[in-house]
Amino acid sequence: MLDHVGFAVADAERSKRFYEAALAPLGISLIMSVPPDKTEAGGAAHGFGSGGKPYFWVGDNERVGEGTHVAFTAETRADVDAFYEAAIAAGGRDNGPPGIRAHYHPNYYGAFVFDPDGLNIEAVCHKDIAHDRAANLHHRL
DSSP states (O other): OOEEEEOOOOOOHHHHHHHHHHHGTOOOOEEEEEEEGGGGSOOOOOEEETTEEEEEESSSSOOTTTTOOEEEEEHHHHHHHHHHHHHHHOOEEEESOSSEEEETTTTTTEEEEEETTOOOEEEEEOOHHHHHHHTTOOOOO
């Protein structure tokens, strides 16, 4: 299942205003903004979604045409670790090893790789570590 997608834009604030207006009729609103000092690539990022979950991101932290980002939902943190290891073994390049990204939320456990064409692919688990412990799964934390 897809968790979220992200695209690079020339001007994050302009795009934020555009998507706030354009997506409102669909019940999609701005859920969170991440300042440049908190993004992995620098630049601002804005997450739109519903039900408190951002799933459509725009940011000026990459050049337009680059920075395409797709995140897949992982059931466990161990699955995130396995994704990362498999992707690296298959020729992917590291773009952020498995770990907590607390600037999104306290249980955001994700790993990022660049695929062979440079697309930013992520696996993310939003569940508390207790979920993995209850299943006797092991991971990096």
